[in-house]
Amino acid sequence: MTDIFSGQIFSGQTGALIGDTFTQAAQQYALTSPSSGKEIARVADCGVLEAHQALEASIAAFATWRKTTAYERSSLLRKWFNLILRDEQSIARLIALEMGKPVTEALGEVRYAASFIEWYAEEAKRVYGEVLPSQFGHKRLFATKHPVGPVYAVTPWNFPAAMATRKLGPALAAGCTVILKPAEQSPLTALKLAELWLEAGGPQGVIQVITCSDPVAVSGVFLDDPRVRKITFTGSTEVGRILTRQSAETLKRVSMELGGHAPFIVFEDADIDRAVQDVIACKFRNAGQTCVCTNRVYVQRNILEEFTAKLSVAVAALRVGDPLIASTQIGPLVDAQGLAKVKAHVADALTLGATASVGGHALEGLFFEPTVLSGVTADMLVMREETFGPVAPVIAFDSEAEVIAAANDTPFGLAAYLWTKDLARAVRVTESLEYGIIGLNDPVPSTAQAPFGGIKQSGFGREGGHWGLDEYLYVKYVSMAL
Ligand code: SIN
Numbered sequence: 001m002t003d004i005f006s007g008q009i010f011s012g013q014t015g016a017l018i019g020d021t022f023t024q025a026a027q028q029y030a031l032t033s034p035s036s037g038k039e040i041a042r043v044a045d046c047g048v049l050e051a052h053q054a055l056e057a058s059i060a061a062f063a064t065w066r067k068t069t070a071y072e073r074s075s076l077l078r079k080w081f082n083l084i085l086r087d088e089q090s091i092a093r094l095i096a097l098e099m100g101k102p103v104t105e106a107l108g109e110v111r112y113a114a115s116f117i118e119w120y121a122e123e124a125k126r127v128y129g130e131v132l133p134s135q136f137g138h139k140r141l142f143a144t145k146h147p148v149g150p151v152y153a154v155t156p157w158n159f160p161a162a163m164a165t166r167k168l169g170p171a172l173a174a175g176c177t178v179i180l181k182p183a184e185q186s187p188l189t190a191l192k193l194a195e196l197w198l199e200a201g202g203p204q205g206v207i208q209v210i211t212c213s214d215p216v217a218v219s220g221v222f223l224d225d226p227r228v229r230k231i232t233f234t235g236s237t238e239v240g241r242i243l244t245r246q247s248a249e250t251l252k253r254v255s256m257e258l259g260g261h262a263p264f265i266v267f268e269d270a271d272i273d274r275a276v277q278d279v280i281a282c283k284f285r286n287a288g289q290t291c292v293c294t295n296r297v298y299v300q301r302n303i304l305e306e307f308t309a310k311l312s313v314a315v316a317a318l319r320v321g322d323p324l325i326a327s328t329q330i331g332p333l334v335d336a337q338g339l340a341k342v343k344a345h346v347a348d349a350l351t352l353g354a355t356a357s358v359g360g361h362a363l364e365g366l367f368f369e370p371t372v373l374s375g376v377t378a379d380m381l382v383m384r385e386e387t388f389g390p391v392a393p394v395i396a397f398d399s400e401a402e403v404i405a406a407a408n409d410t411p412f413g414l415a416a417y418l419w420t421k422d423l424a425r426a427v428r429v430t431e432s433l434e435y436g437i438i439g440l441n442d443p444v445p446s447t448a449q450a451p452f453g454g455i456k457q458s459g460f461g462r463e464g465g466h467w468g469l470d471e472y473l474y475v476k477y478v479s480m481a482l
Contacts, residue, residue, distance in 0.1 A: 010097065013191040016044040016211045019057040020204035022191070025050050029213035031187070034100040034332040034366045035323050043187050046212045051221035054208045058150040058177045059227050061205030066147050066175045070124045073173055077121035079200035084114040084165075084193065091161060091192055096323040099157050099186045100331040100366070101286050103324055112446075113161035113193075116464075119448040120169035123469055127174065140480045145473040147175035148253050149229030152222035154181045154215070154243070156235045157334055158289045160189035163234045166452070166463045168193075168207060174472035176230070179208045179222060183235075185334055187211040219243070226250040230472065233257070234291075237412075237457045255461025255471050257291065257453055259386050260414030263407035264294035264443075265429070267400075268303050270419035274441075276310045279392060282417060282443035284318060284370060287330050288390040289338070291458075292415035292437060292446065296376075296383060298403050301396045308394050311372055312357040315392065318370045320363065330390055332366035339366050342389030348381040349373050349393065359390075378406070386412075400425065404432045414454035417443060436462075 015022035026049075028042040044050075084091065088110045095106035129144035151171050155163040164180060171178045182190035187209070194209045212218045222228045223246040230253040233243050237258040247254050264282060266275045282294045299307045323331035333339040343362055350356065350373075359371030368389055376382060376393040383393065397403040407416055417439040418429050430438050436454040439445040446452055446464075453462040461471050 010041045010094070010188065012094070012188065013195050014041045014043045014188070015191075016046050016050060016054075017191065017194045017207070017209040018050055018053050019208070020198065022195075023050070029184070031098065031185075033097055034185075034334050037365055040097060041188060044211050046210045046218055048217050048221055051210060051218045054179050054210050055150075055221060055225060055228065057205035058179050058208060061203060062147075062150050062177045065177055065203060065206050068175065070127060070173075073175065074121045074124040076200055076202060077117050077124065077169065077172060080197050080202065081114050081117040081121060083196040083200055084110065084117065087192070087196065088114070091189060093324060094189050094192055095160055095186070096331070098188050099160060099334050100323045102328040102331050104326050104328075105285060106323075109159055109162050112448075113159075113165040115448040116162070116165040116169040120173040120469065123170075123466065124173035126466075127469065127473065138482045140482065142478040142480070144476050144478065146476055148472055148474050149176060150227060151176045151178045151230045151232060151472065152181070152219070152228050153178050154219070154231070154233045154235065155183060155190070157183035157185040158286055158291070160186035161193060164190050164193055166448075166468070167232050167234075170463070170469040171232075171472045172206065174469055176472050177206050179210055179228075181210050181212070181215060181218065184213050184215070220246070223247055223252075224250065229253060230255075232461070232471070237459070240459055253471070255453075255463070256459030257461070257463060258414075258457065258459035259412060260291045260454060260458050261296070261384070261386055261410045261412040262292060262294045262415045262417060262435075263296045263298055263403075263433075265298045265397075265403050265407060265416075265418040266300065266303070266307060267418070267420040267422070267425065268300040269421045270303075270441075271421070272303060272307055272310060275419040276307065276314050278417075278419070278441075278443035279311055280314050280318070282439070283392045284315070284330060284390055285444075287333060287368075289334060289388045291386075294417060295386060295393070296407075297392050297394045298397045298406065299394055301398055304394070304396045308357060308372065308374055311392065311394070315370045315372050316358045318390075320367055320370065330367075330370055333368060333389060335366065338388060339368060342368050342387055342391060345381045345385070345387045345389070346371060346373070346391060349376060352377065352380050354380065354393070378409075384410075400429065404429060408432070408434045411457040412454065413456035414458035415439065415445070
């Protein structure tokens, strides 16, 4: 394995991948580490010129890639999966360096990312068609599946590896080509994955990575061109809405994985110690910068005191620090804007009467203390907007009906969680929650073979499993008269 680090200095790929060449655009932008604040790389800052080059290369590559057999695509994906695992330590350090996820957690992300490639390497061979019975003796009816075409994929910084592979795996398995635009804050992981794709023998133009500091003009090139048949986006609801609107002109296939505001409901019969550990896993992974992490912890009133005390002890014990150190559990926020939002949400809650039983303050640089807020009410910002930080607001509830109404009282519908040992209640509440993903006594439900996605303002379309593959396929119906 070649190491791309010497201390905190990055010496790997920083050019955009256009065709089969990593190219430095006319300009570069400075990438800084959120933990040290220091510049770690200068990355190609692509503009419309590079976007047009990538577009033409993607269209050219699609003409041949679509004709490869599922077995060929499967075999390439499998090789890529093995290379990602070969370099897992180095990719984990890259994630920690560029966006601040603690390296041990980042290693988990790399394996999670690789699992999408493995799963879709297998699933590529299972894109079946159907033969339909006809009411006419002289007709035969077939429905077959085909790749939708070149795809524009826009991925976020919070999972720089997994959000890329969750799109690339199914798209490539289906026979689509992909132009990937990673977030401005985390382009290096995407470039490293692309490098490994080429090492696996991936043909030129099938995956391209367009890095840039200002995505508006670059995205416009792909969104305006009718030959790009699909856009897939993971990110904020606000940006998702703009991209959906822009895609309407050329009627692209659209998948949107947008924001969430996940309730985490703890009923009086739950195993309190386990529920506390699960809040830590659900809320504090990636310093709370995860679309599916909980934003509101509802606790039944008669266990509120015990639960909050235990949660406060567990949160106070979290180790905040350098994400490149293996024992660190909480790294920095990704950037100044992210930190400002966390500070504003906590200040608003404290002003409106909440108390911080632990944390509540910004630390040096982009770090914020892991925080538990008690006495939280529905009018506070933390209850309405995604905080995207290490802050757990705890709210008391009395009845099942009351907490279901509160949990559903949000424009979002991505993930919701509940803790109970009562089977009938588990079924009742699960059926009443208006969300795309439910964690029933499970704080981390995401996995490659399962559908991931939301309803309402959390978007539409699904990633993962066979649902994720269908997003990149269209159905062709053939009616044959004998
Ligand atoms: C996300 O935050 O969008 C991804 C989280 C996950 O896959 O669990």
